[in-house]
Amino acid sequence: MTRHRILFFGLLIWALAMIVPDFVRAVRPLGSFGFYADSNGLIYDVAGPFESETQSPAWKAGVRAGDRLDFTRMRCIPYDAYVCASTIAAVGGNEYVLPGRQTTIDLLPTATESARDVTLIADPRPTNWFARLVLALDQIAGIAVILAAGWLVWTRPSRMTWGFFLYVIWYNPGQAYEFYAQLQRWPLLLLAQNVLGSISQAAGYAGLLVFVMRAPTGAIQPPWDRFERPLPPLAAVVAVVLMAAYGNAFGFHTELLMRATILFGIIVSVAAVAILLKRRSSLSPKDNQRLRWVMWGCLIGLPAFVIADLNEYTTLFANWDGFVLPEDIVGLLYLVNGILCLFVVEAIRRQRVVNVAIPLRRVTVLALMTSLPALLLHQQAEHLHELVELPGWSWLVIGALVLFVISRLHEWSVELADSYFNRVLDKTEKEIAGAIMSAKTAEEIDRLLSDGVARALKLASAATFRRTESGFHRFEVSVGWDDTAVRDLRAGEGAMKNLLEGETSSFEKAAAEEAGFPAELDLPIFAVPAANRLHTYAVTLYGPHEAGTDIDSNEREMLVNLGRHAADAYTRAETETLRKTIAELRAQPDLSRGMA
Template sequence: MPQTTSLRKPSAKEKALIVVLAVYAVAVIGLDTFRPFLHGGQGSSWPLRWYPIATLGFEADNNGKVVSVDEDGPAKALGIRPGQQIELSSVSPDRRAINKFVYVSHGSSYTMHVVAGPNAPFEVTVPAKDERIEGWNAITLLIAQASALFFIALCVYLAWHSATWSTWGFFLYGMWFNSGQYFVWYANLPTAGLVIFDALQAVVQALALTGFLAFALHFPDEEAPPWSRGHRLTLLSGVWAVLFISGGLAFFNFILGWRTEIPYRIYYACTFVVYFLAVWLFLHNYRRLPEQRPRMRWIVAAGLIGLPCFLLADIYEATDLFRYLPFGIDAWVRNHDWVLNLMYGCNVLLPAAVVYTALHHEVMSVRFGITRAVILSTVFVVSIAAVDQTAKLPIESFMEERAALKPFAVPLSFLLAVGLALIHNPLHGAVERVCAPRWHRARRRLQEVAQRLVDDDDITIVDVDRALVEDTASALWLKCAALFRRQPGDAFVLQTHVNWPVDAKQTLRAGDPWVPSATTGPVRLTYPDEAPLAPALAMLVVRRVTRHPASRLVLYGHHLTREQIDPDEIRILDEISRAAALAYMRLEVEAAADASHGSVSTAPSDPSDSAAHKG
């Protein structure tokens, strides 16, 4: 039975630190929870006077280049247009509105000098317009805030009950990278206060991502071979330093008026490197600890949903990368905040899975529909997006600035599509070799076996039996396999096997549960508790039927790693069974033909044109 990580209780100092960080995390996001309800105004006491927050009606990147303008906002009425360049040093009273975080305090106005772009140069003072959160935007904001508070509560519960490297790492991650928003603070803090807020953010978000890496490095057994403690600390300290420096530089557009879109992108590139490294470490532990895989699958399933949604929403709000989306999508998302709120809210699935698996000795044995095909498809889609953006961004930028290449836009798009289509098969093979090398070798080997069963004219009955039992069990690392042959009276008698338990039945009668469980195609046993083997062996049934009853039944046990046979492996077993059925049928036809001409036949006496196997 898989064992959980040791549940070391935190010390008094650790508990105090947990409380302090949790209070900070709740304080950062708490005020935004009330944005749909509170409208205090200037004459109210704090914090009511901070509501509602407002916007100038446009978004700019961290260089001061305007990337979008609201159709009904004050900025458009005063001549602000996409593509204009704002001189960062000219913005007063401060530069908090000159980035993707567009919120300012209600009743404020901002003066700035537009130095390039349409109608430039000119100076403009833009009054703030109060935000209105209604309908789905209000509902999904509350969902995102509630999921963030639940996220924090789960992380506190986790660290409070088990203070290990992995749980502390995930706790730190949850203190910042939850689905909560902090725009009320951002819009209303005085300039000096916002500088402190940004500095704390640079520290905490670097610590949070480093914590996520620590979680992936140590979960689930708190070991990280071959890393020594010193090597782990060096890695984590170096990652924190890189994230802190790149993230801190990104705030200098507000503090010093620097153009920081490039540092922002560098920071987000570093975050993706950290996430990919964390995924690699997690998969390394997944392969290293097969007995822990039932627990780790829960985190994989939750992470495949929660993390991409959170990252996409965060990148959209913090950078201008999504302005390169096809026409209309960026504007639609910008006008429907509920989309981002729901994407943020999905991230709560990850801590729920982590808490469940980290604090329980046993987890529900659930097989998720996450096959290698799904993973490969996901990697392919991400790779297509990366290639598309890498090829398209320079071209579109050149077309925008020089008004060139426009007649060639359609041919270039066609050539790009052709290139993406051509990389599918090479990419599929490369990803499979890297992510699942053992499976890649097993699949190739069994496909060769299946092809040999169909094409080899010199193959014998013994060769087909060996392919179904020995070759398949060896390639897929199965604990056992056995081939039963039908005898008169519809009983199946053991003919050949690999590691078949000595206390298992050597004969399967027609009334045994496994025999009627067999159906067309691979299926699990209908009555596994009544199976003729030890209950610890999880088996499958695969049967191939044409005109006659199946003459052979092959039973496969689970893997040597104690895992059950997965859907991808079932498909290759199905391919083997089809090939074996054809081989048996051909051999029996040849034996019958030889017998009719007086030849001596070694073919089996029972009529059969199919093979069946259980696993």
């Protein structure tokens, strides 16, 4: 294997190793000492994740908001494993530790208290079934995003795919609190992980910018190459700053640096969106539609991730009258980012995509279906957990049942939304179907299937090949098919077999070009037979929309229905032609005497 493949497997295993252990939290929650301290050592909250201060181990031990950690005694130099581990677990805004873990924090003197040491034992963090369900979904989405980005690197390695892969290694919806809680038993390993994490974060920032400069084709245009060259040294500088933010483990006040690291993410997110907006006009219609998927993935996904990170790793929101987002809401924000990362993967994987409004509409419905229970039930779920004592695994079962109900409601809601937004499409299908059924000749049916549909759906190309004794022949000049285009349909053996059996078929670019079909935007991508159970009368080849988007599932269903109507119309037209021919033959005197 090449060095790149070895590096790829190492990064893939590391990325999964960080988030997979958090599935344990869906069954057994981590613990908390019941206080939050920022990176300057200021204790600003002594309730922590608990519902009230009286439930907090820190409050019970006499710790109060406004106390400060004594960094002269709580530091990793000179090295003492217990002191170092206690320091790392105490600072940074949001601590997760193993349940039952013991730690000692050193506090500076206050106006009412002298300097003191306080020993704390972590209690399990309160949780509820919905938060556990969201956590499980986050972990599944995180694994899916990492594997999908890794698949892109494996199948089409380039700076573009590597950039995206480096980005999702760190910025994916999967959470790594269990991984870090376990590493706290070995402080030196945890410090090493923080160093690697800082490098990974910086590489992720640079990777995202490389990706948006090259997506979706992988090629970089001349105006952007000069911006790509300085990214590696800038990433190195950012990595150093990120490492410095962990200096609180060595006695330094780093809250400002910690907030600056989040600011880096905001700046990079804004820059990424600005680059995507700027590049829209320089791409072909097909690639511009793919870029729209990337752009909307960044427009929605990046802010969701940044808000969740600000809530989890800084005191910025806490300074607003103690406002903190609930754990399940934060999990949903991470989940939104993960789903939209999969949008990006789809845009790179596929050569042609449907209108981005369709998947966005469905994701919006899914977000509403999941966020409403989060807003209404997370407090009630905590009370229910207190009233009904059930084992931890049972809440996973309850969560799975809720997930099933939500999935069914989502499916029903999507169908309802599609029926609303597809009213124009349904009307168009009814009008064209009526015209086809009223057509008197096969030529008229040909034109309705090709030009009529192309005008209605604004397709770049469409052509009907009617079946003859020698095969399928194109009699008419139609949209995207001039006199120089092929007249006889010659597709692959598998495609022709499907069409003769009355099944639709899709064309890959290479197969379409080999068959002599029109190129570029006019390239046909979908073939629909006009067939009944006994015979295939014609085949219509459809290209993408004039805007470059693919034909979506609802439009494909419409075309299939029109093909069935056309088969009936062709049957009637053939029957009428045959009757007319017989009548004409009978009208001839010689034939009439012979028949007599």
